[in-house]
Amino acid sequence: MDEALKAADEFFNLPHEEKMRLFSDDVHMPVRYGTSLNHARDEIYCWRDFIKHYSHPLSDWIHLWPSNPPTYRKNMGSYVEAVQNLQNKLMGMIFESLGLNPSYLGEEVNGGSQLLSVNCYPACPEPGLTLGIHPHSDYGSNRSGLEFKDKSNNWVQVPLVEGALVVQLGDQIEVLSNGVYKSVIHRATVNVDEKRFSIASLHSFAMDKKIGPAKELVDDESPKFYNEFSFREFLRFISSNDITKERFLDSLRIMN
Numbered sequence: 095m096d097e098a099l100k101a102a103d104e105f106f107n108l109p110h111e112e113k114m115r116l117f118s119d120d121v122h123m124p125v126r127y128g129t130s131l132n133h134a135r136d137e138i139y140c141w142r143d144f145i146k147h148y149s150h151p152l153s154d155w156i157h158l159w160p161s162n163p164p165t166y167r168k169n170m171g172s173y174v175e176a177v178q179n180l181q182n183k184l185m186g187m188i189f190e191s192l193g194l195n196p197s198y199l200g201e202e203v204n205g206g207s208q209l210l211s212v213n214c215y216p217a218c219p220e221p222g223l224t225l226g227i228h229p230h231s232d233y234g235s236n237r238s239g240l241e242f243k244d245k246s247n248n249w250v251q252v253p254l255v256e257g258a259l260v261v262q263l264g265d266q267i268e269v270l271s272n273g274v275y276k277s278v279i280h281r282a283t284v285n286v287d288e289k290r291f292s293i294a295s296l297h298s299f300a301m302d303k304k305i306g307p308a309k310e311l312v313d314d315e316s317p318k319f320y321n322e323f324s325f326r327e328f329l330r331f332i333s334s335n336d337i338t339k340e341r342f343l344d345s346l347r348i349m350n
């Protein structure tokens with residue numbers, strides 16, 4: 095984690111022109127540098143720089159990652175592989191906790207996508223006027239300024255524990271578990287004093303794999319609460335909707 099954070103720090107310290115070579119607003123780009131989610135449409139820009147890149151399987155993507163700083167590929171590569179292994183284990187445990195076979199969906203857990211979202215939030219002179227990242231939930235599952243919304247709709251700060259990862263469940267697990275698990279709405283705040291980095295690893299099933307409520311979890315008492323969706327449909331939604339106003343998950347709900 096330390097080495098990956100160091101590589102992130104060095105990347106964001108590169109000259110603006112060099113980072114802008116990776117700039118794109120297109121959410122389908124395998125590697126993209128940017129600031130807000132959608133430059134053309136966002137009403138409030140975030141106090142954030144990010145680089146996002148596909149990461150799994152590593153050999154398909156690593157050659158597209160930044161070649162500067164020279165340690166970037168090696169250090170981020172070790173980090174993404176460790177996190178991918180951890181997600182495989184956690185998914186097995188989540189399936190087991192739902193009463194499903196721990197190897198439910200088999201190879202499809204490790205055969206999905208992993209998107210690394212590396213974020214830099216510079217110190218902000220007026221932190222009350224903006225956010226580091228708008229409230230949202232992730233499609234897949236991930237890892238603090240990090241805050242989440244509790245059941246009573248209050249923002250709760252996630253304490254920073256040195257060396258710990260934060261795991262959040264995303265929309266796919268809420269749908270697959272037919273609402274037993276909830277996808278976390280979260281945001282990041284910024285502060286006056288210091289720059290903050292975060293590295294979120296977002297895990298998903300394959301681009302066109304439809305995820306719906308597991309049939310084992312649907313019965314008369316708990317009918318299907320969600321329509322199925324694929325990662326590609328999620329990407330289409332976030333590129334054509336203002337996700338600070340509309341939540342993708344709400345478009346999937348079935349009113350019984």
Ligand SMILES: O=C(O)CCC(=O)C(=O)O
Nearest residue numbers: 211213238240282292294
């Ligand atoms: O910086 C953080 O803690 C949150 C980042 C995040 O939510 C994301 O990249 O999806």
Ligand SMILES: [Fe+2]
Nearest residue numbers: 231232280294
């Ligand atoms: Fe997120």
